[in-house]
Amino acid sequence: MQSRRQFLALGASCVWSFNTGDAVGAVPAAPINFGLTPVLLTNDLELLTKLKAYLSRKTGREVQLVQRRTYEEITGLLLTGQLDGAWICGYPFAQFREQLSLIAVPVWRGKPLYQSYLIAPKGRAATSIDDLRGDIHAFSDPNSNSGYLVTASLLAEKKLRPDQFFRQVIFTYGHRNVVRAVASGLAQSGSVDGYVWEVMTTIEPELTNKTEIVRVSELLGFPPVACLKSRRESEGVRLLHRALVEMAKDDEGRHVLNLLKLDGFADEPESVFDTITAKMMLIRSLGS
Amino acid sequence: MTHAIAAGRLNPATWPLSVKVPLLVAVLMFAVSAVITNRVLARLQDNQEQHLQQLASAYLDGLSASLIPSVFREDVWEVFDALDRSRERYKGLNVRWTIVTNAEGKILAASDPTKFPSDTLAEETTLEHFVEGKEAILDEAKATAFLVRSLPYQGREIGKIYAEADIGLLLQERSDVFRTLSLTNLLLTVLLAIVGYLAVLRMIRPVRIMSLHLDQASQGKIELIPDSIVMRQSSEFRRLFGRYNVLSQAVNEREFLASQLAEEEKVASLGRLASGMAHEINNPLGGMFNALDALKKHGTREQVRGTSIRLLEHGLTGIRDLVRSTLASYRADPRPRDLTFADLDDLRLLVKPEAKNKKLRLEWKNEIEKAVHLPAVPVRDAVLNLLLNACTSSKEEGKVKFHARVESGILIADVSDQGNGLPAHIQEYLERDGAGSVPLDKRSGLGLWIVKRLCDEMNGKLTVVMSGASGTTIRLTVRPKTVELVHAA
Numbered sequence: 001m002q003s004r005r006q007f008l009a010l011g012a013s014c015v016w017s018f019n020t021g022d023a024v025g026a027v028p029a030a031p032i033n034f035g036l037t038p039v040l041l042t043n044d045l046e047l048l049t050k051l052k053a054y055l056s057r058k059t060g061r062e063v064q065l066v067q068r069r070t071y072e073e074i075t076g077l078l079l080t081g082q083l084d085g086a087w088i089c090g091y092p093f094a095q096f097r098e099q100l101s102l103i104a105v106p107v108w109r110g111k112p113l114y115q116s117y118l119i120a121p122k123g124r125a126a127t128s129i130d131d132l133r134g135d136i137h138a139f140s141d142p143n144s145n146s147g148y149l150v151t152a153s154l155l156a157e158k159k160l161r162p163d164q165f166f167r168q169v170i171f172t173y174g175h176r177n178v179v180r181a182v183a184s185g186l187a188q189s190g191s192v193d194g195y196v197w198e199v200m201t202t203i204e205p206e207l208t209n210k211t212e213i214v215r216v217s218e219l220l221g222f223p224p225v226a227c228l229k230s231r232r233e234s235e236g237v238r239l240l241h242r243a244l245v246e247m248a249k250d251d252e253g254r255h256v257l258n259l260l261k262l263d264g265f266a267d268e269p270e271s272v273f274d275t276i277t278a279k280m281m282l283i284r285s286l287g288s
Numbered sequence: 289m290t291h292a293i294a295a296g297r298l299n300p301a302t303w304p305l306s307v308k309v310p311l312l313v314a315v316l317m318f319a320v321s322a323v324i325t326n327r328v329l330a331r332l333q334d335n336q337e338q339h340l341q342q343l344a345s346a347y348l349d350g351l352s353a354s355l356i357p358s359v360f361r362e363d364v365w366e367v368f369d370a371l372d373r374s375r376e377r378y379k380g381l382n383v384r385w386t387i388v389t390n391a392e393g394k395i396l397a398a399s400d401p402t403k404f405p406s407d408t409l410a411e412e413t414t415l416e417h418f419v420e421g422k423e424a425i426l427d428e429a430k431a432t433a434f435l436v437r438s439l440p441y442q443g444r445e446i447g448k449i450y451a452e453a454d455i456g457l458l459l460q461e462r463s464d465v466f467r468t469l470s471l472t473n474l475l476l477t478v479l480l481a482i483v484g485y486l487a488v489l490r491m492i493r494p495v496r497i498m499s500l501h502l503d504q505a506s507q508g509k510i511e512l513i514p515d516s517i518v519m520r521q522s523s524e525f526r527r528l529f530g531r532y533n534v535l536s537q538a539v540n541e542r543e544f545l546a547s548q549l550a551e552e553e554k555v556a557s558l559g560r561l562a563s564g565m566a567h568e569i570n571n572p573l574g575g576m577f578n579a580l581d582a583l584k585k586h587g588t589r590e591q592v593r594g595t596s597i598r599l600l601e602h603g604l605t606g607i608r609d610l611v612r613s614t615l616a617s618y619r620a621d622p623r624p625r626d627l628t629f630a631d632l633d634d635l636r637l638l639v640k641p642e643a644k645n646k647k648l649r650l651e652w653k654n655e656i657e658k659a660v661h662l663p664a665v666p667v668r669d670a671v672l673n674l675l676l677n678a679c680t681s682s683k684e685e686g687k688v689k690f691h692a693r694v695e696s697g698i699l700i701a702d703v704s705d706q707g708n709g710l711p712a713h714i715q716e717y718l719e720r721d722g723a724g725s726v727p728l729d730k731r732s733g734l735g736l737w738i739v740k741r742l743c744d745e746m747n748g749k750l751t752v753v754m755s756g757a758s759g760t761t762i763r764l765t766v767r768p769k770t771v772e773l774v775h776a777a
Contacts, residue, residue, distance in 0.1 A: 136406055138365070168407050172365040185402035186368045 031062035032236045035074045035086030037141075037223070047259045054252045058243035061236070069173050071143035078228065084236040085227040091145035093226055094277040097270065101229040103237060104244040104265035105272060106222045108195055112268045114222045115194035116146030118215040119182050126189070126214045129154055137166040138181040138190035141173055145276050146193040150217045153279035156286045176200065176207075183210035195222070199261045221272035225265065305492050310485035314477050321473030325466065332465055336458045337426060340381075340433060344424040344453070347378045348437040351449055355388060359439050359447040362390055364406050368397035375399060384432075386451040387414075388439075396447065410450070418450055431456040494525035498532065506722065510536045510543075550738065561614070561638070568610050568641060572603030579603075613637045626659040627667050627699065632692050635672050639688075642679040648688050655693040661768045662699055663746065670742040674703040674762055677735045681707030681760065689761075699766045706759040710752055718750040718762070739764075 048065060055063040068074050075092040077083045085103050093100055105112040120126045140147020155165050162169050172178050175196035181187040201208045227237045247253030248264035257264060351374055358366035367388050387398040389410055398404035418436040419425055425434045435451040504511055518529045579596035586592040613634040633654050643650050678688045686706035693700055717723050724741035743750050748766035
């Protein structure tokens, strides 16, 4: 793995050297550390390989993709400056909005927006969250917007916490895992990223076919790529920003976008995440 | 009789070698194959159980290592995820389901959550097959292996793994091996039995040849085994056939000599008969010549003439009867005729000279009333020889008795003498079926052999009714031939 990384780093630096015309023998630039949360279909090795290759080529720097099991870990790394940028969820962005800045927001079906789905096993015949009372409910991550916050805020409107409404809540630390938990019957319902569920219907229909949507949330800001505000003008972030917003114009980039089923990345105002911030505030007010 | 034959067939000791040996080979092969099959299956079973134990241990080791932290945290998803992933990793074990419980026995997660929901107590019926302290239990009747492993953490049990694996494939494999082995062994057994049968058939062929020749010999026809057959045999049978041929030649020569001897005896008998006849004719001749002299000298006297003529007539009648009887006995008769009263009654005249010589008294009882459908000449010869033998055996001034009768169409002729009785070997010879094909022995006369041979030819039977110091009674029984009886009817 190490040798492969070295090879890629060497390859990336060579490409950069060729593009910029730097003299041979110059000290190679530090790699860009790019964090990924489980919002992505992280089990797809091909996607990771292609994304890394694209970003490395496009930025001219070696790009290290950093993955952790939870959102909290990635957010922690980002906030402590160990990452140049990270693809995080809207909820952590709302939580640390004052310290974070947007690099780019993914565009899906023409908008920088997505929805959260409440799902249940196929044939459950549930039509609202009230039908899910007393379930074993699968959340994605306590710091996920679609995989926790949306459902928690819905219950907060009823002055309830998830552990009061559901018999038991489980965290699967991945939207795909929420679908697995519901499809297998481990959980009787789950909160999942609508974008992930929709993508899975084309990639793994055998899993999503065992589930059905109970409720669709309003449109919310798509999980953004963010960085520390203090680094917004750094070289690494600047290169990352360019690579992301120009992805749709590049063949390799389009291939990556096709794997992600996204239209591209765009510069969007922070107000896109106001709805999420409002939900967060609602929960905080309830103390859940 | 039928039961006795059936019982004989059921007795393996009476079965032919060509059946017994292949059968023995088949039985032995079957026994060997049964033992081998049993050993192979036992070994296979051991290996399978060992393999299953190892696989089960590996499965439980792998699971417990990854599960302990999650079980300790009671992390339902992590437990389920570990179980779900292990399904692919341990495909060889064919696990039907796995349950992980916490210390209180509540299900944390199961590989099949719909069947075993989380946060419920595992049912007693589900866990009743698992035994504490026994990690793997194989239940062949249910084609299932029950696996259980305790999950310890810092010296405390924090949960348990229960798993049920389908061992149907293992049992199927064992059953396939059993079927293949059995079929192969059966085919081999049948093949070896056929080979054994053919080999034994080939090996005992000389015995059958010998048996065939001995059968023919017992029917009076002793034939040598041709050299071409003798030379084809192995050294043992070549030697045996050679000895048989030497023996057969000796028997044939002996029979030839015996028949010559019989001819000579016949001639001698004829001589004796001729001299007897001459004697019988000579006796009246003296009286007749006397009568002739009396006629010559005193023929004019009425009384002398009458007496002389009566004497002449009496003497001539005696001579005529003797000649007639002899003619009846020795006339070459091309067509067999039925036995009549006269045929047997005439014998008295033929025996008379012999009886007279020994001053014997003849007690004659002939109860045959009408012709019997039996060949007259051989019956007469046989009875004549019996009578002559009785005369020879009887002491001087003794008594020879003859009694002939027909009972239910069967001729019975008893001849008794007052001799010293018959030796045992002669008695056995007379009563043994088919013994007439060879002469009796050197010590005995040919008379009884001739009787026995004639008796055999007529399918008759000789019985020694009584034999002792006071004398012997021999009975000749001749049954008319069935075909002829039917024809006659």
